[in-house]
Amino acid sequence: MTPDLKNCVDTYESDVQMNTFSFQNINSGMCLDLNADSLASPAVVVQCHSTENFKLPLENASITEFSVSALPSPTLANFENQGVIPSNKTLIQSNTYASKHSPVCWEVSVTGKIIGATCSQSNPSQWWSRSFSQLVYTDPAGATHCAGVGNRHAGTQLQAGWCGSDASQSFLFGTDGTIRLASTYLCVGVNNTGLSSGLDISIEQEICQSGLTIYQSFSPSQPSVIFPELISSQCEKQNIRKEWRDLTTQERTAYIAAVDGVRKLPSTAGRSSYYDDLVAVHAGVIDYIHTAPVFWPWHRNYVRLFEDALQQVDPSVSLPYWDWGFDGDAPLSNTDIFGPNNLQFGTRGDPNSLYPACLKDGFAKNWISDLNQCTSRNYTLDVMVNDDSGIMPMILSSNDFSVFAKAMEAAHNIVHFYIGGITGDLYYIDMSTNDPLFFLHHANVDRYWNLWQYHHNNLSLRYDGIADLPPGSNNQYNVQDTDLMPGINLPVSFALQLDSGNGFCARYIPYSKSSFSISVSDEPPIRRDSELEVTQYNLKIRRNAELSVPDGWEMYSPYYLRAFDEQSMVAMERMFVRLREGEKILSEISAKFFDEVNKHVDKYANHTLDEAKLFVLRKMKALLM
Numbered sequence: 001m002t003p004d005l006k007n008c009v010d011t012y013e014s015d016v017q018m019n020t021f022s023f024q025n026i027n028s029g030m031c032l033d034l035n036a037d038s039l040a041s042p043a044v045v046v047q048c049h050s051t052e053n054f055k056l057p058l059e060n061a062s063i064t065e066f067s068v069s070a071l072p073s074p075t076l077a078n079f080e081n082q083g084v085i086p087s088n089k090t091l092i093q094s095n096t097y098a099s100k101h102s103p104v105c106w107e108v109s110v111t112g113k114i115i116g117a118t119c120s121q122s123n124p125s126q127w128w129s130r131s132f133s134q135l136v137y138t139d140p141a142g143a144t145h146c147a148g149v150g151n152r153h154a155g156t157q158l159q160a161g162w163c164g165s166d167a168s169q170s171f172l173f174g175t176d177g178t179i180r181l182a183s184t185y186l187c188v189g190v191n192n193t194g195l196s197s198g199l200d201i202s203i204e205q206e207i208c209q210s211g212l213t214i215y216q217s218f219s220p221s222q223p224s225v226i227f228p229e230l231i232s233s234q235c236e237k238q239n240i241r242k243e244w245r246d247l248t249t250q251e252r253t254a255y256i257a258a259v260d261g262v263r264k265l266p267s268t269a270g271r272s273s274y275y276d277d278l279v280a281v282h283a284g285v286i287d288y289i290h291t292a293p294v295f296w297p298w299h300r301n302y303v304r305l306f307e308d309a310l311q312q313v314d315p316s317v318s319l320p321y322w323d324w325g326f327d328g329d330a331p332l333s334n335t336d337i338f339g340p341n342n343l344q345f346g347t348r349g350d351p352n353s354l355y356p357a358c359l360k361d362g363f364a365k366n367w368i369s370d371l372n373q374c375t376s377r378n379y380t381l382d383v384m385v386n387d388d389s390g391i392m393p394m395i396l397s398s399n400d401f402s403v404f405a406k407a408m409e410a411a412h413n414i415v416h417f418y419i420g421g422i423t424g425d426l427y428y429i430d431m432s433t434n435d436p437l438f439f440l441h442h443a444n445v446d447r448y449w450n451l452w453q454y455h456h457n458n459l460s461l462r463y464d465g466i467a468d469l470p471p472g473s474n475n476q477y478n479v480q481d482t483d484l485m486p487g488i489n490l491p492v493s494f495a496l497q498l499d500s501g502n503g504f505c506a507r508y509i510p511y512s513k514s515s516f517s518i519s520v521s522d523e524p525p526i527r528r529d530s531e532l533e534v535t536q537y538n539l540k541i542r543r544n545a546e547l548s549v550p551d552g553w554e555m556y557s558p559y560y561l562r563a564f565d566e567q568s569m570v571a572m573e574r575m576f577v578r579l580r581e582g583e584k585i586l587s588e589i590s591a592k593f594f595d596e597v598n599k600h601v602d603k604y605a606n607h608t609l610d611e612a613k614l615f616v617l618r619k620m621k622a623l624l625m
Helices: 249-262 274-284 295-313 388-397 401-420 429-434 437-455 515-520 566-603 609-622
Strands: 020-024 030-035 044-047 052-055 065-068 092-097 103-108 114-118 129-131 134-138 144-148 159-161 171-173 179-181 187-191 201-206 218-220 239-241 466-468 476-478 506-508
Touching: 129 274, 134 274, 179 187, 249 295, 274 295, 274 429, 295 401, 295 437, 388 401, 388 437, 388 515, 388 566, 388 609, 401 429, 401 437, 401 566, 429 437, 437 506, 515 609, 566 609
Parallel strands: 239 506
Antiparallel strands: 020 030, 020 065, 030 044, 052 065, 092 103, 092 218, 103 114, 114 201, 129 134, 134 144, 144 159, 171 179, 187 201, 466 476
16 A cells, blocks of 8 residues: 555445455465454465455556455465365365465364365365255265264364264354354354464364354355255246045056155265155254244255155156145045055054054055164054144135244144154154155145145245244244255245246146145146046044144154253244144134034035035135135
8 A cells, every 4th residue: 555545445334345355466466365354463465365356546557456355255266286176065165264375174184073274175185065954075985974063062173974864963054154053053163273383273163253253154165065056947847746646556656666766866975865865954954944934945845856856767757745634534544545555655563663663564664764764654543634624714714924834834743743653753753754655745735835825825925934043042033035944055935936937846736536625726626537446535523533732742753863952842842832823723713614614504404514614615715816
């Protein structure tokens, strides 16, 4: 800078916020970095990052071309020992400097500890890939390891270990450069206190600092590895999602073969298959994707990922759904699903067995998961599933997303409890994806959301409500559609529409035997094939079982290695509170619906109960037109 101050960079009242300025000398190619947050800190000469170029008004051009950049967002253009890094790998760079030459990058030491070292694209010990919420390192022998922590204490150094499905190996990535552990919600940071004594720099979990700090801010060298690029596309074709009982024998055969194929697709984290990766991410971020508004877009995207995997095996296959609302009073009478042959999902395991109660029949009877666990299922016959006489009126009458979300998540929970049983996978939400019925169940849940969006078109993109961050804390957060979905790292807005493109191209066809679904749906029913044999069900309301999940529901399986601290227990308590609130909403709306049905029956004695239900339902629908 010259004494007359004409050549100063003035950021006063600037709209651009920068905490580091880089001034590049065009003769040497080196940069002078100045930390604007601490003007007392000395400037450092370093190799330059990617920058926006500005020409300052100096007279001598040989010394007056500078570059000004804002961190974090550096790339690795001029690092030492530059090499070619695979497209599916990235360096994870901190904005902390290990020396005057280059930034600090995550590196796996010979002991498996994760340290900060001079960034080098040619060093495979710094290459990281992502498997949903996990950061994966592949050692020279080809074995895969996931970054994580061994306990919940601040100051614990990250280490690379066997890739499990625990929250201690799951990370929450922020667009501001922060990386948090899902198990603790602590921030990953750089501890360079050992630098002066020649010790390793430690990458560890720390108490998060207020505001942006360069010690807890990281940038991937290849951002698309951590943050997938948003798909921008139109729907060339729609995935037609039909009820399982409406599938032909050929379609059922193709679907089951595709599911088996997904269980042979390669894992992104060294597990047995990609299917096991899907199980792991659901378990790893379990607390963040339930009892909160994000439940809806997260699971919509989740079933889309499964459908994408099915179509890698067989492009003709779409994900079917199970309309448990059609026969909620007696779901097990649906032998098209709960049957013993290889085109059915099986019945149950030994009812007297401890967990897991391994399936003894059906196409998944011989499945073994990455945790060396069989597929298990049992039944809890002291509750019953909500049927459409309660759900459809709620969909039509609820003009508030948060009310719908709470009620429908409660109805979804009862299915988990009922079908899983105390010794079955669906009973334990974290491991419920081990049961292939999970995806048909959640496709149906997504179908109900899509119906709500259709009938409340002016609210179809509504996404609001409150979440605890972290779960079980007193930190109340108003959700936004710009929030990143945990483990997916895409914004919520990406998954708010089912059939508008950008990777979401699906339509639900109402079950051909469900007059409720047909009357409320925006799609015509499928034409029935003569080869299909579907049991006729009586839509009676059975009152000898409860439409409520007992307080003793454990939710988490013995395989889930979670630490039940006070905050975790509070999270579970709040989940039950939300569950009870949702059940109350369903109960009240169902009671009002049946009051109207009874009035109709009293007025029109020649109408059956089912005819009265349909009349009231269509009347409710007409009010929304």
